[in-house]
Amino acid sequence: MNIDGAEVRQTTDGYRAQVSRNQLRFATIAESYAGGQARRLDVELLAELIRPLEFERALDVATGTAAAAAVAAKVGVRPKIIGVDSSAQMLAQARANGEVDSVQLVVALVEELPFADGTFDLVMCTRALHHVRRPEIVVAEMARVVRPGGHVVIADNVTGLSGAAHEQFEQIQRVRDPGHATTQTEQQLLDLLRDNSLDVVEGHRTTSFRPLDEWLHDGGAGPAESAEIRRQLLPLGHIDDDGNFGTSVVLREGEVAGLQQAMSWIKAQRSDAI
Numbered sequence: 001m002n003i004d005g006a007e008v009r010q011t012t013d014g015y016r017a018q019v020s021r022n023q024l025r026f027a028t029i030a031e032s033y034a035g036g037q038a039r040r041l042d043v044e045l046l047a048e049l050i051r052p053l054e055f056e057r058a059l060d061v062a063t064g065t066a067a068a069a070a071v072a073a074k075v076g077v078r079p080k081i082i083g084v085d086s087s088a089q090m091l092a093q094a095r096a097n098g099e100v101d102s103v104q105l106v107v108a109l110v111e112e113l114p115f116a117d118g119t120f121d122l123v124m125c126t127r128a129l130h131h132v133r134r135p136e137i138v139v140a141e142m143a144r145v146v147r148p149g150g151h152v153v154i155a156d157n158v159t160g161l162s163g164a165a166h167e168q169f170e171q172i173q174r175v176r177d178p179g180h181a182t183t184q185t186e187q188q189l190l191d192l193l194r195d196n197s198l199d200v201v202e203g204h205r206t207t208s209f210r211p212l213d214e215w216l217h218d219g220g221a222g223p224a225e226s227a228e229i230r231r232q233l234l235p236l237g238h239i240d241d242d243g244n245f246g247t248s249v250v251l252r253e254g255e256v257a258g259l260q261q262a263m264s265w266i267k268a269q270r271s272d273a274i
């Protein structure tokens with residue numbers, strides 16, 4: 001066995017296999033992501049959340065094709081924006097988009113941010129925490145690199161399901177997209193922030209209908225997987241989530257029409273006490 005640092009981490013931290021799954025996945029779908037999913041980010045809501053912060057130095061972790069970094073570049077004051085991602089192909093798509101010329105793009109893991117403590121005024125992560133195996137490591141890294149008094153913004157899909165129904169839906173999402181890890185509840189996102197001395201200062205909830213065919217296409221599922229997913233999603237359309245905020249399966253005339261996708265947007269501030 002090789003004893004270099006990377007292998008030691010693989011066995012102790014347990015997230016490298018998931019990183020590899022995502023690298024493979026996003027290398028394959030980078031171009032279609034740039035033309036589709038990237039454009040569905042609610043850029044107005046993100047701008048509303050970060051504009052009042054009047055930041056200069058911002059970091060977008062798991063930036064992908066830099067959709068959120070582009071918003072920061074527009075609304076920051078003398079902005080100096082860095083985006084990091086594990087996928088060189090996603091960053092290549094970002095570079096091909098003239099809107100992010102001013103953003104510095106770096107290949108790095110969100111679990112191992114290559115920046116000194118307290119470097120940034122603002123650290124963001126949009127639509128990516130459900131792809132990582134150890135979200136607690138990622139949020140701890142985000143908290144580490146934001147300066148005392150600086151802000152962290154997390155926006156992600158959330159689940160309102162629990163127990164067997166939650167597990168079943170997560171399993172379906174991994175079939176659709178092998179880079180999917182686990183969807184958090186909104187409460188889990190709040191806890192991750194608070195566990196890292198990040199005080200929640202603002203929150204928003206959004207929902208959007210995703211037609212099933214579009215959702216399957218975005219994930220890159222082939223025809224056989226799509227048919228199986230369609231079949232497995234059907235019973236979840238009848239699940240009662242006790243009114244919890246989270247993504248649900250939408251049925252029409254007895255068939256799965258799509259998903260009502262729920263996202264939580266949370267802004268938090270690093271307390272000076274760290």
Ligand SMILES: C[S@@+](CC[C@H](N)C(=O)[O-])C[C@H]1O[C@@H](n2cnc3c(N)ncnc32)[C@H](O)[C@@H]1O
Binds near residue numbers: 065111
């Ligand atoms: C769904 S995309 C979101 C991209 C972007 N934040 C957005 O809102 O459009 C998820 C991104 O997370 C990246 N990613 C997944 N795991 C990562 C890791 N451990 N370190 C860095 N990037 C990672 C993927 O390469 C992909 O670009």
